[in-house]
Amino acid sequence: MxxxxxxxxxxxxxxxxxxxxxxxxxxxxxxxxxxxxxxxxxxxxxxxxxxxxxxxxxxxxxxxxxxxxxxxxxxxxxxxxxxxxxxxxxxxxxxxxxxxxxxxxxxxxxxxxxxxxxxxxxxxxxxxxxxxxxxxxxxxxxxxxxxxxxxxxxxxxxxxxxxxxxxxxxxxxxxxxxxxxxxxxxxxxxxxxxxxxxxxxxxxxxxxxxxxLHDRTDPLKQLEDIIQQTVKRGGSVIIPSFAVGRAQSLLYYIDQLKKADRIPDLPVFLDSPMAINATNLLCHYTNEHRLTKEQCKDLCNVAEYIVTPEQSKSIDQYKVPVIIISASGMATGGRILHHLKLFLRDPRSTILFAGFQAGGTRGDRLLRGETEIKIHGEMIPVRAHIELLTSLSxxxxxxxxxxxxxxxxxxxxxxxxxxxxxxxxxxxxxxxxxxxxxxxxxxxxxxxxxx
Structure with missing residues (x-):
């Protein structure tokens, strides 16, 4: 061999x-x-x-x-x-x-x-x-x-x-x-x-x-603090997320925080057709995870699913704070780039990374503190808060x-x-x-x- x-x-x-x-x-x-x-x-x-x-x-x-x-x-x-x-x-x-x-x-x-x-x-x-x-x-x-x-x-x-x-x-x-x-x-x-x-x-x-070593902080507490601080500034939370695995975990945590009244009942959008499909699969493979069927159902219902490009563009126009979860997780492609082009410029908002960022990706460069980032051939100034959810790997x-x-x-x-x-x-x-x-x-x- x-x-x-x-x-x-x-x-x-x-x-x-x-x-x-x-x-x-x-x-x-x-x-x-x-x-x-x-x-x-x-x-x-x-x-x-x-x-x-x-x-x-x-x-x-x-x-x-x-x-x-x-x-x-x-x-x-x-x-x-x-x-x-x-x-x-x-x-x-x-x-x-x-x-x-x-x-x-x-x-x-x-x-x-x-x-x-x-x-x-x-x-x-x-x-x-x-x-x-x-x-x-x-x-x-x-x-x-x-x-x-x-x-x-x-x-x-x-x-x-x-x-x-x-x-x-x-x-x-x-x-x-x-x-x-x-x-x-x-x-x-x-x-x-x-x-x-x-x-x-x-x-x-x-x-x-x-x-x-992963941060042993309760991810619910960490996510709660970031969302609360962002909402107080009047900003939105934009989460580049892997469509499979990470998006479903985030929806679970957001659902738990909302149920406990630990965050405001702000709109949540899952803007990734493949993340939507992967979320539905979670309910099918119940033997591979810890969630009950009821928890799976709640997780699937906590966000509004965004399917078309037109819907994706419309959620950027909200006048109130929102949470947008969109692929890709390292900001290398996908719909998240369109949201980043807008919200990176907003000092009230938070770009929240929720997983490993390979060296050289946009996610890695943003976490390293770069002050402008190229998206679709355009240099975008970085004014938003950049955060990493360190306990959700x-x-x-x-x-x-x-x-x-x-x-x-x-x-x-x-x-x-x-x-x-x-x-x-x-x-x-x-x-x-x-x-x-x-x-x-x-x-x-x-x-x-x-x-």
Whole structure:
């Protein structure tokens, strides 16, 4: 067995791991790079392996940095099955066409206003190509072993994080290779904790928050304070949010605050068609989260759903404070950009980030204090308050990762640390080596390891 690290090395995004075993090629995850331009340009490079030679894809979960390259892989010749959980397939049916649509819209706008260096600007793939990729999905149940080839099988374990998220366990030659994907938190208010894994010969583990401890402040209290302070100034709260996972958690917290009269009964808008669909899916997968059916129903009703572009434009015209939740979560694209163009200029309002911001994204640059930001080719002055909800992450921090790892019955032969900015990965490596005495490695982009 060989593993080639084609993404998520020295960065959080672009998750892709190519396994080669007895002439077969399996790709674990197939995500887009996001953030710095040098990373995003990798999305346009020729894929390191001919997609037609890949036999199968296995997905950990649906987020675009783990799945967003699939339409291009299919477009360029991959014809095998894409294996995932049922929840991941349902979420990808929302996310992949939307990803193509956003890229088409961005290209169209760049051509219209002439702010791209490319003439004409083209999308990486289209909405229709996003739909085409869905035809190759083959969903499976959790906790059931599936034979992929004669001498290789896999099984999905619950990872928490979002609906459908899985830890992928691959068995071959009496060996076990485990991918955590994005590991959820043990005490998340919404999602169930990740399953315990007792042993693996080789482990590929994420380190998004490998260098940090999450704020233990009650997220309800933190969100309450930010909303109350913003409303007192007469401003609105604009929340760039990941459509899957984060948007649903935010709606849950806002509903709880409203019920307890801890915030004013101001209008709440969910301006993201894919977040709307993902919210409805939450009620279908009740075995994967902690919410009751009644709580799911209340969560779905706390916001007004915004579907059309015309509706989206109209909510910016409200004369009273509002809460707008809109994708994308790192402000890299989507409808949130139109809201930011208006509300970033308003010193009364708050732009509230609710999740990890990859280096180089607009979200990262705003949190670092940049005083103007480019959106659609225009420099927008930053006068609004910029806040980060530090206690709402869906990723385990280093203490939570270590607690999960301590349940292993014996150390893996090798542990590969991925999905993190360099300092986060280095910190997690140091913590694991100090506390558990495991052998840990920080793979480079395109590094090949024989297991």
């Amino acid at each position: 060989q593993i080639t690290f084609l993404g998520a090395t020295e960065t959080v995004t672009g998750s892709k791991f190519l396994l080669t075993h007895h002439g077969k090629k399996i790709l674990v995850d197939c995500g887009l790079f996001q953030g710095y331009k040098a990373l995003r340009l990798r999305n346009w490079d020729k894929f390191p392996v001919d997609p037609a030679q890949i036999d199968a894809v296995i997905l950990t979960h649906a987020h675009i940095d783990h799945t967003g390259y699939l339409p291009l892989l299919v477009k360029n010749g991959f014809s095998g099955k894409i294996h995932c959980t049922h929840g991941t397939k349902d979420l990808c049916a929302i996310l992949l066409p939307d990803s193509g649509h956003i890229q088409e819209e961005d290209a169209k706008r760049a051509n219209k206003y002439g702010y791209s260096k490319h003439h004409p600007a083209l999308p990486l793939y289209t909405e229709n190509e996003g739909r085409q990729a869905l035809k190759q999905f083959l969903p499976h149940d959790f906790a059931t072993e599936y034979r992929l080839f004669d001498d290789l099988s896999f099984r999905f374990h619950h990872a928490g994080h979002i609906i459908g998220a899985s830890i992928v366990e691959i068995k071959y030659n009496s060996k076990t290779l485990c991918f955590t994907g994005d590991l959820g938190r043990p005490h998340d208010h919404v999602m169930n904790p990740p399953d315990v894994i007792h042993k693996a010969d080789y482990l590929v583990i994420e380190s998004t928050y490998g260098g940090r 869906a990723h385990a921090d280093y203490q939570e990762i270590l607690a999960w790892l301590k349940k292993f019955e014996r150390p893996p032969q090798k542990t590969f640390i991925v999905h993190g900015e360099p300092e986060s990965s280095k910190n997690l490596k140091r913590k694991i080596e100090e506390q558990l005495k495991w052998s840990c490695y920080l793979p480079k982009y395109r590094h090949v390891e024989t297991l």
